[in-house]
Amino acid sequence: MAQKPSIPKGTRDFSPLETARRNYIFDTIRDVFRLYGFRPIETPAMENLSTLMGKYGDEGDKLLFKILNSGDFLAKADHELIATGETARVASQICEKGLRYDLTVPFARYVVQHRAELQFPFKRFQIQPVWRADRPQKGRYREFYQCDADIVGSDSLANEIELLQLIDEVFTRFGIRIAIKLNNRKVLAGIAETLGAADKIIDITVAIDKLDKIGIEQVNAELIERGLTPEAVERLQPILSISGSIDERLDTIESLLADSPTGLLGVKELREVTAATLALGLNAELDLDFSLARGLNYYTGTIIEVKALDVAIGSITGGGRYDNLTGVFGMPGISGVGISFGADRIYDVLTALELFPEESARPTTIMFANLGTPEAAMAMKVIKQMRQAGISAEIYPDNTKMKKQMGWADDHKIPYVAIIGETELSQNKLTLKNMSTGEQTLVSPEEAIDILKK
Amino acid sequence: MAQKPSIPKGTRDFSPLETARRNYIFDTIRDVFRLYGFRPIETPAMENLSTLMGKYGDEGDKLLFKILNSGDFLAKADHELIATGETARVASQICEKGLRYDLTVPFARYVVQHRAELQFPFKRFQIQPVWRADRPQKGRYREFYQCDADIVGSDSLANEIELLQLIDEVFTRFGIRIAIKLNNRKVLAGIAETLGAADKIIDITVAIDKLDKIGIEQVNAELIERGLTPEAVERLQPILSISGSIDERLDTIESLLADSPTGLLGVKELREVTAATLALGLNAELDLDFSLARGLNYYTGTIIEVKALDVAIGSITGGGRYDNLTGVFGMPGISGVGISFGADRIYDVLTALELFPEESARPTTIMFANLGTPEAAMAMKVIKQMRQAGISAEIYPDNTKMKKQMGWADDHKIPYVAIIGETELSQNKLTLKNMSTGEQTLVSPEEAIDILKK
Numbered sequence: 001m002a003q004k005p006s007i008p009k010g011t012r013d014f015s016p017l018e019t020a021r022r023n024y025i026f027d028t029i030r031d032v033f034r035l036y037g038f039r040p041i042e043t044p045a046m047e048n049l050s051t052l053m054g055k056y057g058d059e060g061d062k063l064l065f066k067i068l069n070s071g072d073f074l075a076k077a078d079h080e081l082i083a084t085g086e087t088a089r090v091a092s093q094i095c096e097k098g099l100r101y102d103l104t105v106p107f108a109r110y111v112v113q114h115r116a117e118l119q120f121p122f123k124r125f126q127i128q129p130v131w132r133a134d135r136p137q138k139g140r141y142r143e144f145y146q147c148d149a150d151i152v153g154s155d156s157l158a159n160e161i162e163l164l165q166l167i168d169e170v171f172t173r174f175g176i177r178i179a180i181k182l183n184n185r186k187v188l189a190g191i192a193e194t195l196g197a198a199d200k201i202i203d204i205t206v207a208i209d210k211l212d213k214i215g216i217e218q219v220n221a222e223l224i225e226r227g228l229t230p231e232a233v234e235r236l237q238p239i240l241s242i243s244g245s246i247d248e249r250l251d252t253i254e255s256l257l258a259d260s261p262t263g264l265l266g267v268k269e270l271r272e273v274t275a276a277t278l279a280l281g282l283n284a285e286l287d288l289d290f291s292l293a294r295g296l297n298y299y300t301g302t303i304i305e306v307k308a309l310d311v312a313i314g315s316i317t318g319g320g321r322y323d324n325l326t327g328v329f330g331m332p333g334i335s336g337v338g339i340s341f342g343a344d345r346i347y348d349v350l351t352a353l354e355l356f357p358e359e360s361a362r363p364t365t366i367m368f369a370n371l372g373t374p375e376a377a378m379a380m381k382v383i384k385q386m387r388q389a390g391i392s393a394e395i396y397p398d399n400t401k402m403k404k405q406m407g408w409a410d411d412h413k414i415p416y417v418a419i420i421g422e423t424e425l426s427q428n429k430l431t432l433k434n435m436s437t438g439e440q441t442l443v444s445p446e447e448a449i450d451i452l453k454k
Numbered sequence: 455m456a457q458k459p460s461i462p463k464g465t466r467d468f469s470p471l472e473t474a475r476r477n478y479i480f481d482t483i484r485d486v487f488r489l490y491g492f493r494p495i496e497t498p499a500m501e502n503l504s505t506l507m508g509k510y511g512d513e514g515d516k517l518l519f520k521i522l523n524s525g526d527f528l529a530k531a532d533h534e535l536i537a538t539g540e541t542a543r544v545a546s547q548i549c550e551k552g553l554r555y556d557l558t559v560p561f562a563r564y565v566v567q568h569r570a571e572l573q574f575p576f577k578r579f580q581i582q583p584v585w586r587a588d589r590p591q592k593g594r595y596r597e598f599y600q601c602d603a604d605i606v607g608s609d610s611l612a613n614e615i616e617l618l619q620l621i622d623e624v625f626t627r628f629g630i631r632i633a634i635k636l637n638n639r640k641v642l643a644g645i646a647e648t649l650g651a652a653d654k655i656i657d658i659t660v661a662i663d664k665l666d667k668i669g670i671e672q673v674n675a676e677l678i679e680r681g682l683t684p685e686a687v688e689r690l691q692p693i694l695s696i697s698g699s700i701d702e703r704l705d706t707i708e709s710l711l712a713d714s715p716t717g718l719l720g721v722k723e724l725r726e727v728t729a730a731t732l733a734l735g736l737n738a739e740l741d742l743d744f745s746l747a748r749g750l751n752y753y754t755g756t757i758i759e760v761k762a763l764d765v766a767i768g769s770i771t772g773g774g775r776y777d778n779l780t781g782v783f784g785m786p787g788i789s790g791v792g793i794s795f796g797a798d799r800i801y802d803v804l805t806a807l808e809l810f811p812e813e814s815a816r817p818t819t820i821m822f823a824n825l826g827t828p829e830a831a832m833a834m835k836v837i838k839q840m841r842q843a844g845i846s847a848e849i850y851p852d853n854t855k856m857k858k859q860m861g862w863a864d865d866h867k868i869p870y871v872a873i874i875g876e877t878e879l880s881q882n883k884l885t886l887k888n889m890s891t892g893e894q895t896l897v898s899p900e901e902a903i904d905i906l907k908k
Binding site: 003004005006007008011012013014015016019020022023034035036037039040041042043044045046047048050051062063065066067068070071072073074075077079082083085087090091094095096097099109110112113114117119121123124129131133142143151154155156158159161162165169276279280281329330362363364367370376377380381384387390392393394395396397398399407408411412 | 473476477491495496517536568573583596623735784831853866
């Protein structure tokens, strides 16, 4: 056991400062969720593998953390499959449970399982960790938090308008300047139809989703590779180069998609959502991006993506509307719209821009030095008074060298130290030291409380 | 997929009301932890099995949830062991990681791993779920939260005194009347010595720990069974029947343990901790219980257990001092003391005594009915103003029947509903309905905000 212990790769310990800052992020998002009428639920970390498997594609199935059955797990295993190394099939014989991969599938499962108790529209938020057996790399972890809010059982665009305001409020509170990019899956479908390639909607969106990253030339090349005719690619060019104000771009795309009823419906929805959101006013930049796709197989209407304006980092929040969240669990026809905040990237943005409020670290306001038994007894009495006044206070537990005690207060960035020695004890007073100015004053416990409450 | 989905046995979904109430518990405990100068850390759900195995006894090892290695997990497995059904050894070949079983071992691992960054004494709190493959039964779950606070790197009894006050503060905030029972492992050692059975300390404490449950006769029988002589059992009787005030009991046990230096040290520690705690004053009943053992192999000094006075339920909080938290990870000599709040049992007590504050459910303050596009647009403007004033508000997303909308507000226990129809729209006013009295008033948005802020 002499070897220094470690944690699994891709996982993290969070120090007091990191934890406090992460809590600041979660608390801020949670407060705004509540302000907007979302209600919290929590689901177990472990789900039945039958709930999770097949929901994230073949790749996703491989990224699920599976939990070994308790007891004699080998009893149910087919030894022939073991011998031939059929890992996937053996895994499903010796594991019944897995760690959740996201919050969406557990939410869908929750809605179906508890449908009788729920009143629709159901507005829930959920802030919990998820696990993925991804190859760890910078900024990608095997355990990370998702912060999701969804409204299900309503197809009103009022929900989209609410969510856009909610996003704006969250990032306003963080002090992060953002652009919110919008698209609509129906516009993407309309584009594919207009190009005469309705069956190639996935190829088209996968390719044009990379526009920002690889540029128009390479997107075009990829489209040809994916089987689009040169004529179709030609017809796509005006769509990809649409510019102007939101209204101008909506007018242009509307005329370009004039022959696609689906496309026109998408434009109408975008028009309604952007007009209402702008009328209410927001701090964020609102932007259209007809190449935005995000989880295409899933979204059916509005698509939302948020980028930080002052830090080059990927999407920090995203979401959209889906029409069949719960169909896979036997409850079809439930439309919903949701967003997910990426806590880790928000953490990185707040760090890069030095936007964490100082209070988020919340050190104790005052440490009482420990100068011996009777002095410590009085210190504890004063500490009790201070805590009753809402001031966080603590005593250095050991009667050790003063230098060590002051160093501890310093290391913990505690702004005040109280010293109660023989003299102070006899006068029922304390010496209050301001750790940033070094100033020391002899005050009564009540005076100290008044000073600290300021 | 027609079958209704479910969750693994022993795990739970938490509804909005349950989640809000659980958050009330966590937030209250967290606030008090902070008030006392504890700082939060978080550790990953998954630990290396090498960190977890062997720390909880043979039974504990079996209760660990093990995570199947990703990829070709069979490659490392010994097929002979599989053939002979050696589940434990096969498990260790195909699983490198497990879910944490408690917060103590991960904390010990954290302290050793991060020793260079930490300033001792280190005061941390941690509120996270743990997982145990226990047989599920009423009140026992396979996933549950622990709320732990520990001070490590200090053997001062000031820490015990602080923790007792902290416990008192937490339960005072909850409104739960409690008794805090104290013992000291050194007293237990002294009892064993005095009985002439120092080597039987574990047998003795395991037996007398059951005193409350099975009564003195059965405890005595068990002690004989465990190899104690009838004379030793005879000598134990006055110890088990000690009565009187705390001081009287300390005096009696002191005289009974007069020949055991270890026992006397334990009595001295108990005397110091109880005297200082009582001098500071507390709402809880403070009590001594010389039969209290709790995790005997682990604690070395003070032992703490909390029971609710008004509900018959087991221990709702417990803790104690340990001398060698981190020794198993190669860092000996770190003394510490900690406590753990049992969130699930506290939940049950708060429910039984109907002590959850109404606000803990935090419904939205006001729902705006949806009577059509222009009306909804005005509603959203007013909602924005209200949220800016800190009032949680939402719009019913769909323009459906009024009865349905009002029913939804009712189901969600939302105290106010705002109605903006044609008339209100033309006057820039809203009809504010108090859902408990049924009273309706026509007011301006500003007047509504004033009413709701009260």
